[in-house]
Amino acid sequence: MYFIAPSILSADFSRLAEAVALAEKGQADMVHLDVMDGHFVPNITFGHQLVAALREKTRLPLNVHLMVDNPARMIPLFLEAGADWLSFHLEASAHVHKDLETIKQAGRKAGLALNPATPLELMSEVLEDLDFVVIMTVNPGWGGQKFIPATRNKIQRLSRWLAERGLPALIAVDGGVKLDNLAALFELGMNIAICGSSVYGSQDPVATIQKMKAVAEEFNRKYSRKP
Numbered sequence: 059m060y061f062i063a064p065s066i067l068s069a070d071f072s073r074l075a076e077a078v079a080l081a082e083k084g085q086a087d088m089v090h091l092d093v094m095d096g097h098f099v100p101n102i103t104f105g106h107q108l109v110a111a112l113r114e115k116t117r118l119p120l121n122v123h124l125m126v127d128n129p130a131r132m133i134p135l136f137l138e139a140g141a142d143w144l145s146f147h148l149e150a151s152a153h154v155h156k157d158l159e160t161i162k163q164a165g166r167k168a169g170l171a172l173n174p175a176t177p178l179e180l181m182s183e184v185l186e187d188l189d190f191v192v193i194m195t196v197n198p199g200w201g202g203q204k205f206i207p208a209t210r211n212k213i214q215r216l217s218r219w220l221a222e223r224g225l226p227a228l229i230a231v232d233g234g235v236k237l238d239n240l241a242a243l244f245e246l247g248m249n250i251a252i253c254g255s256s257v258y259g260s261q262d263p264v265a266t267i268q269k270m271k272a273v274a275e276e277f278n279r280k281y282s283r284k285p
């Protein structure tokens with residue numbers, strides 16, 4: 059399964075509903091919403107009220123990425139707001155298993171995000187509880203940064219690890235993903251491409267998403283073929 063998830067972090071913040079409409083028009087699979095609290099990361103973006111407002115404006119699933127300290131405090135608010143996929147950072151949670159359970163009990167997709175310097179191995183005990191993993195391929199907090207090359211190996215190792223253990227978690231890759239490196243990242247094991255500046259910083263976001271979707275569809279065809 060290969061998905062395109064435009065991140066509105068790089069869109070015009072005074073016109074976020076329009077940014078979501080563009081994602082829908084380009085046939086994106088979901089929209090990625092970056093919540094920053096000014097503590098876990100230096101910037102502040104938006105909270106659950108905005109997620110609830112966008113929930114009213116689109117039929118696309120909302121993939122919410124919490125870059126916040128003490129996620130346990132915030133998770134119920136974002137579930138209530140209508141997050142369909144909800145991830146928080148392993149580095150920020152005191153009780154990772156418990157926080158994942160809160161999300162799963164609400165019937166939503168539970169994800170764990172990992173900073174570039176955090177070893178994959180720290181997820182070992184909860185790997186089977188995960189619906190998805192967010193591999194950060196930049197340091198969280200800003201859009202438009204350069205992809206950190208060393209994280210390629212991490213994506214590949216995670217993909218092999220999940221296959222070996224026969225686990226269904228999907229791999230989302232967040233940071234510096236663009237049309238140029240999309241196919242190579244899908245090849246390494248990425249399932250969900252989170253694309254901020256490469257979509258909303260482009261001349262024609264709808265056309266960019268459509269091109270990205272065409273690459274994802276190619277991979278969907280390639281790997282759904284029966285032997």
Ligand code: DX5
Pocket residue numbers: 065066067068090092123196197198199200201202203232233234235252253254255256
């Ligand atoms: C960064 C955010 C990303 C951001 C990615 O902290 O988590 O979702 O939107 O932006 P790009 O695609 O521009 O690297």
Ligand code: ZN
Pocket residue numbers: 065090091092123232252
């Ligand atoms: Zn993100």
